Amino acid sequence: MxxxxxxxxxxxxxxxxxxxxxxxxxxxxxxxxxxxxxxxxxxxxxxxxxxxxxxxxxxxxxxxxxxxxxxxxxxxxxxxxxxxxxxxxxxxxxxxxxxxxxxxxxxxxxxxxxxxxxxxxxxxxxxxxxxxxxxxxxxxxxxxxxxxxxxxxxxxxxxxxxxxxxxxxxxxxxxxxxxxxxxxRIPKETVPQEVKHLESNKGIKSLFEVSAIPISLIAGFFALAYSGIISFVSVYAKGIGLVEAASYFFVVYASVLLISRPFTGKWYDRYGANNIIYPSIILFAVGTYLLSISPSLPLFLLSAALIGLGWGTIFPTLQTIAIAIAPADKRALATATYLSTFDFGFGIGSFLFGLATVKVGYSQLYFYSTFFVLAGIGVYYLLYGKLESSLKDTAIR
CATH class of the missing domain: 1.20.1250.20 (MFS general substrate transporter like domains)
Incomplete structure (x- = not known):
């Protein structure tokens, strides 16, 4: 076929x-x-x-x-x-x-x-x-x-x-x-044909897609930890004597994404979100932990690879879920809801991480971030994971 x-x-x-x-x-x-x-x-x-x-x-x-x-x-x-x-x-x-x-x-x-x-x-x-x-x-x-x-x-x-x-x-x-x-060129069938239903859906609720909110909150949760990595890893690298390696962190991050993306996307289509998200959270957490104890260049770059594989899989997978569970004519709102919540989490995370560095060093913050990321397993399960599992069980029966 x-x-x-x-x-x-x-x-x-x-x-x-x-x-x-x-x-x-x-x-x-x-x-x-x-x-x-x-x-x-x-x-x-x-x-x-x-x-x-x-x-x-x-x-x-x-x-x-x-x-x-x-x-x-x-x-x-x-x-x-x-x-x-x-x-x-x-x-x-x-x-x-x-x-x-x-x-x-x-x-x-x-x-x-x-x-x-x-x-x-x-x-x-x-x-x-x-x-x-x-x-x-x-x-x-x-x-x-x-x-x-x-x-x-x-x-x-x-x-x-x-x-x-x-x-x-x-x-x-x-x-x-x-x-x-x-x-x-957008196919004709994807252009909205009816807008009458919008008249009955006014106010603040009309600016967000309700079905995408749980998934968006999950993304915003992980963005809190991710923002600390993106915003401060170059400063952290300078502090541990790896200033020249900071740019390579993102090169390794992207390289792993390039290699893994064809596989992770196909696995999502074949095995479902849970089988992709849970291992990715663990990889993200391990990468964050290695970043917190990185005394050498190899360990520093290994953390980049694991974070790239973990978070780089979590983000598009959650976005795919947010779009997939929304009605076809609500995909734009679902995308807006998802990205806005992510940006909000990212902005708050960067601000809080910056404040925390005054009292706690970068290494300790990344260490604590490891447990924060692992807590995301429970957040994901409560907001979406258990729902997908129940749907699969129902389908099997």
Whole structure:
């Protein structure tokens, strides 16, 4: 029996646009603080707002983006989002003060929130149902690859070419993303045909997909621990004398993802979520523990591999579940609910982790994070795992 086609022009174009979006996100995430300190004479507290303003704008925008998608369709929101992102990329050239930069970051965050919500909803419709886990796994990989390519490119350009080249490359990448948007054609059956039911579903509840909330809370829980790794591993590496290895941490992380993603996505389709999530949580926890005791380069990079295999599998699998259990016409809202909750957990986690480092060292925090991640087994079981098990038992009977 022939498998339904996954690698279509629409899927590839959407995935590349998503990769470029996250590449520029991480590209600016590591370079703008340097720009603000050196060029705008800002202080550390003001620099912290660069990420905060961006994430707040994205978090607030996503639920509305899901609602707009239901009302006017996916592609109009999809296209508008990337136009906003491109417009904001040109505005960085005129940022002459921290206030102006924060306004631009807010606009960029709005476009980013719309873009990631619309792209996720479109991709979910483009992937054949029988290959949903595999397809969403590959799609999730574009985020992880952007996380590696962005920082490397941003720091390299900042060091070699200065801020003008930095902003030019950023605008160029966003332009390429927009070009790939024009290659995407959404099948007619995925465009909403009815919007009458929306009139009876108003207020705050209409901005979130209820079925996706439990899975989203699980993602937000794990994001609390994950944020401490992403935000502070380079500082931690410097503290333990492995400063040059910090960039390789993410290279190893991404390499493991590339190798494992084809298998984990197919295993999800074949064996179900529980058989993927539980081992991944354990791998994530072991990787975090090894990071906490990393006195040498091999152990440091091994922790990167295990975290990449663990968390890199958990994130797309949970997103796949959130989309799969939502009604077809609610996938955009499900995507928005999932990503907004994840971003909220990430933002809170980074803030709390930063506060905790004042009293507790990074090594101890990563050690405690190990048990936090393991507690996620219970969180997952209570919010979703036991439900899937009961559904399987019912199917067997």
């Amino acid at each position: 022939t498998k339904p086609k996954l690698w279509t022009k629409n899927f590839i174009s959407s995935a590349i646009a998503n990769f470029l979006t996250f590449t520029t996100f991480y590209y600016l995430l590591v370079s703008l603080p340097i720009y603000a300190l050196q060029e705008l004479n800002s202080n550390e507290s003001e620099v912290g707002l660069i990420v905060t303003f961006f994430l707040i704008a994205a978090i607030i925008t996503r639920p509305f983006a899901g609602k707009w998608i239901e009302r006017i369709g996916k592609y109009p929101v999809f296209l508008t989002a990337f136009l906003i992102v491109l417009a904001s990329s040109f505005l960085y050239f005129i940022a002459q003060s921290i206030t102006t930069l924060l306004i631009i970051r807010s606009l960029h965050g709005i476009g980013f929130g719309m873009a990631t919500t619309a792209t996720g909803a479109i991709v979910a419709d483009l992937i054949p149902e029988s290959r949903k886990g595999e397809g969403m796994g590959y799609y999730g990989l574009t985020l992880n690859l952007g996380m590696v390519a962005g920082p490397f490119l941003g720091l390299t350009i900042m060091h070699l070419g200065g801020t003008n080249l930095l902003f030019f490359i950023n605008a160029l990448l966003d332009l390429f993303a927009l070009i790939f948007v024009f290659f995407v």
